[in-house]
Amino acid sequence: MKKNTLAIKDSYLQLPLFKQAFVHKSSSPDQNNERLEFLGDAVLEIFISEYLFNRFSDLNEGRLTQMRASLVNTKSLAKIFLRLDCKNLLSTSKGTKNLDETHKYSIYAGTLEACIGAVFIELGFEESKNFIFNLFKSDFSNLDEFIDLKDAKSRLQEVLQASGRELPKYSVAVNKEGNKFNCTVIFNDETFQASAALKKEAEQKVSELILLRVNQL
Numbered sequence: 346m347k348k349n350t351l352a353i354k355d356s357y358l359q360l361p362l363f364k365q366a367f368v369h370k371s372s373s374p375d376q377n378n379e380r381l382e383f384l385g386d387a388v389l390e391i392f393i394s395e396y397l398f399n400r401f402s403d404l405n406e407g408r409l410t411q412m413r414a415s416l417v418n419t420k421s422l423a424k425i426f427l428r429l430d431c432k433n434l435l436s437t438s439k440g441t442k443n444l445d446e447t448h449k450y451s452i453y454a455g456t457l458e459a460c461i462g463a464v465f466i467e468l469g470f471e472e473s474k475n476f477i478f479n480l481f482k483s484d485f486s487n488l489d490e491f492i493d494l495k496d497a498k499s500r501l502q503e504v505l506q507a508s509g510r511e512l513p514k515y516s517v518a519v520n521k522e523g524n525k526f527n528c529t530v531i532f533n534d535e536t537f538q539a540s541a542a543l544k545k546e547a548e549q550k551v552s553e554l555i556l557l558r559v560n561q562l
Contacts, residue, residue, distance in 0.1 A: 385462030
């Protein structure tokens with residue numbers, strides 16, 4: 346195993362739904378990981394919320410929400426996915442493969458959520474909790490209840506205002522299935538997109554992608 350990588354159990358790799366978790370919609374419009382991503386997103390939020398609730402008994406709902414957002418966002422999930430060292434399993438279209446890494450972050454994050462959804466369906470909630478805990482173990486150890494935690498949208502606003510740049514305009518629409526909000530922002534002639542079960546979360550995910558791009562400029 347490479348340094349700083351996370352291990353996936355060999356038994357997971359044999360699960361049909363776990364294999365499907367790596368199929369992006371650009372590769373297969375019908376048999377892809379979107380439904381698993383939808384489920385995994387909910388399972389992940391429940392587990393992280395429970396973990397924070399039990400660990401930080403003195404923090405209020407607002408602070409717990411900030412801490413959860415610092416753990417569960419496009420950038421952090423994408424980085425965890427890349428640490429799994431399983432990017433070679435991901436099935437996407439040729440055009441998607443040619444995107445730069447920043448634009449692939451939402452794909453990586455969605456695939457990780459799909460993996461969680463697959464483990465939940467195939468092996469149950471307790472096994473999915475163990476899987477998530479191992480994924481976030483190092484992040485949990487770095488949690489500090491006193492650090493300044495601002496959401497991605499707020500951080501992006503501060504960065505752009507400090508440099509005198511125009512703030513992005515968020516365009517949000519419900520997808521065809523009606524179970525997710527799709528957020529689109531055109532910034533510096535580039536299009537950034539992300540989806541989530543809640544409108545606010547979709548906007549936060551797009552903000553994370555723009556922040557990643559801004560930090561590269």
